[in-house]
Amino acid sequence: MDNGSCDPQVSLSLPEAAILPAMIDTHCHLTYDPLHERVEEVIANAASDGVDRMITVGTTPADARKGLELTRRFENIFSTVGVHPHYADQCQDKQVVLDTMKELAADPKVVALGEMGLDRHYPDPPIQIQKTLLDWQLEVCHELSDMPIIIHNREATDETISQLSTSGIDPARFVFHCFTGQLDELEKILAFGAMVSFTGITTFKSAPYLAEAAKIMPADRIMIETDSPYLTPAPHRKVRPNEPRYVACVAAFIAQVRQMPLADFVKLVDSNACRFFGLADH
Ligand SMILES: [Zn+2]
Numbered sequence: 001m002d003n004g005s006c007d008p009q010v011s012l013s014l015p016e017a018a019i020l021p022a023m024i025d026t027h028c029h030l031t032y033d034p035l036h037e038r039v040e041e042v043i044a045n046a047a048s049d050g051v052d053r054m055i056t057v058g059t060t061p062a063d064a065r066k067g068l069e070l071t072r073r074f075e076n077i078f079s080t081v082g083v084h085p086h087y088a089d090q091c092q093d094k095q096v097v098l099d100t101m102k103e104l105a106a107d108p109k110v111v112a113l114g115e116m117g118l119d120r121h122y123p124d125p126p127i128q129i130q131k132t133l134l135d136w137q138l139e140v141c142h143e144l145s146d147m148p149i150i151i152h153n154r155e156a157t158d159e160t161i162s163q164l165s166t167s168g169i170d171p172a173r174f175v176f177h178c179f180t181g182q183l184d185e186l187e188k189i190l191a192f193g194a195m196v197s198f199t200g201i202t203t204f205k206s207a208p209y210l211a212e213a214a215k216i217m218p219a220d221r222i223m224i225e226t227d228s229p230y231l232t233p234a235p236h237r238k239v240r241p242n243e244p245r246y247v248a249c250v251a252a253f254i255a256q257v258r259q260m261p262l263a264d265f266v267k268l269v270d271s272n273a274c275r276f277f278g279l280a281d282h
Helices: 014-018 039-048 061-073 094-105 127-143 157-167 183-192 208-216 244-257 262-277
Strands: 023-028 051-056 077-081 110-119 149-154 174-177 195-198 222-224
Touching (some): 023 174, 023 262, 039 244, 051 061, 051 244, 061 077, 061 094, 094 110, 094 127, 110 127, 127 157, 149 157, 183 195, 183 208, 195 208, 244 262
Parallel strands (some): 051 077, 110 149, 149 174, 174 195, 195 222
16 A cells, blocks of 8 residues: 555644534543643543544543543543553452442443453563453443443454453444554454454554555444544644544544545444444434
């Protein structure tokens, strides 16, 4: 593929954003310091760029409670509850993990379980501890059978799919968020039956395989997100921290590689997100 042609020419300025349908950032971390300390401004920035709803994703029991507090302050913020594999060694009390998930999941503003999964990028926490934590959380997923589940998978695609398959949970309930794998990994996730979500990494020149992955995604299985405060997309890569407003740049880039009008692509991912997370249509 000619990577040069994938550069989004649009840097979304307000007039352009104004003609776009409203967007959802399906995965951000508004509870993390660089966003939380100025959350009103972050949410206002998002609104001015057409991002009218955000899902702030929980990574520990305490973080999930902090996310739920944000949903109390802002009507357009939704949250999730789960334990990220990075915190597997800090969340060793199974009862606390299960009780927190069940308690928070009962709240109407909590729209998904997760993020949970496996991460082999770093040697710690040890993978066996991560797998045990994931199994505990999958027990809750079984019980709360109407909730979608956000999966974090980094360099552990085969093991993640195998553990999720063993759980017997309907694969359509899972989204593999922040996809960063190779095309063969994408094929495996699609064959398994999960949704796949793309971040600003997709726009990086160093990752042409992600542009290709976003291009070949089935229309009804693709979602987009920022994973902010990390991973600011092109053309704003130097901006720190990333914010939900920049999900529009992820949309612009993928619309271009899929050779679709941006407004049509935004409508497509919006309807996928609303269906998957059970949110009202725009
Ligand atoms: Zn995340």
